[in-house]
Amino acid sequence: MDKIIEFKNVSKNYDSQTHALNDVSVSIDKGEFAFIVGASGAGKSTFLKLIMHEESPSQGTIIVNGTNVSNLKRRKVPYLRRNMGIVFQDFRLIEKMTVYDNVAFAMRAIGSNPSAVKKRVPYILSLVGLSHKAKSRPSELSGGEQQRVSLARALVNNPAIIIADEPTGNIDPEMSYEIIELLSKINEQGTTILVVTHEHDLVRRFNKRVIEIEKGRVVSDTKQNFSNDTSDINEGSDVINDALKPSIDEVITEIKGQAEEIGLASDKED
């Protein structure tokens, strides 16, 4: 399996006293779903920042989607980030924009054609089950809905990797399950998903890879098996919006095809 993210002996020191990451070697395959877990200050955020190239490593090599990003030139960074969709804990939605515009903004920001925006945004909103909220403002939505808008925005440019930083931190447990379920469905279509969380209960309910970081080191890297309690999952699935659930696979497939059609290749440069 091709690797999409590879850390080779990566360390990150903010100063001589603060070692955020210490000799981390880990790789994530294309199309994989992995949880990154760990306590606050363990180094999870630094791990994500290094992938997104918000920070450069002090030592070691980081390869993302075939590109060595350890010392990536500043002008190349935007093109690296077009491979990624970011979902934030605090949603980071723009209040003065409607749901539609919040999602469209991510396309407009990289210079997409208005006709492509018009075609793509409604489909992405239907994927996350928010077509009927397109004209609403973020403040009119629940936490779960806001996070789905954030997810739609991360998806709209058809990235190869979705990075979700504590996506369930600000929403209730039922909605949290729904968000991870949605990410799983997206993952089934081939998108690599990285979810940073400290909610062990949630992690346990999905049979996914779990990378645990503690004091800047990867202390365990396992595929969970104890979550095969299907009753748990089924119970959670009931939470998913009824309008959303039956059509989700079809919509995802359609979205992927459409993204290719309008030229939203994830590694595209303009």
Added chain:
Amino acid sequence: MSFSGLGYLIKEGFKNVWNNRIMSIASVCVLISCLVLTGSAVLFSMNVSQLVESVGDSNETTVYLDDGLSRIEAVYVGRDIQKLKNIEKAEYYSKDEAIAEYKDMLGEEVFENLKDDNPLPDAYKVSMDDLSKYDKTVEKILKIKGVDSVSNRSDIARRLTEINNLVQTLSFWIVLALGIISLFIISNTIRATMHNRRFEISIMKSVGATNAFVRIPFVVEGMVIGFIASVISTVALIFLYDGIMNIVSNLIPFTAMPIMSVIGYVAVTFIIAGIVIGALSGFISIRKYLKKEGNEILGW
């Protein structure tokens, strides 16, 4: 990048001006005062130059030749004077012409005692291209063999030139100082916009917008502020200039340069200056944000 994508960002720049209208109005006002003051200084300088030119024309310098110089020698002196760099023209003015002029001015009877003697020397009436170089040119003329002395009749012109130089120097510093102040104020306005739009900037960066793309709305915002200020400044300067010149021409006999003869240049210069200052302000202010990443942009 598609043109329509660019169009969206330009539209965002216009929106910024409106959304941040109080600060935009403050910026426009500051820039107007800068441009109007600068324009006034330039127009004042142009009027002084015009005045210097007219005074300079009517105030030729007379170069007196040595007594007893033959006509041929006088012609050579004239040629030497003409050869000097700053000389616009040098016209021979014989002592006969001089005495005839004096007789016309003062009456024949004043000169009766002189009979046929003419105590006046032959001379050249000399005009200079640049009166600021008056002293140096006179020095050179005095070195020419056959030149006795040079009359110093261009004091007014020289004084005016001095004033003009002073105004030009002052204008330069005023323009520079006000330019920097404008830059600072507009930068602050745009910084306020940026603070309001820090979420957008962080999202743009996270989805892979290039720095040029992030910059566009802010540069456009600066340019719009600059353009609005330059148009208002042009109109304000027309009224201000006409008003002041009406008062001045009532006080002293002076024909002011009509503003309409230069308003085209003024308007174009103002618009270019306004847009450049505005764009530069946007460009400078966003630089700080472009260097930041993720939560740093949000100030966390």
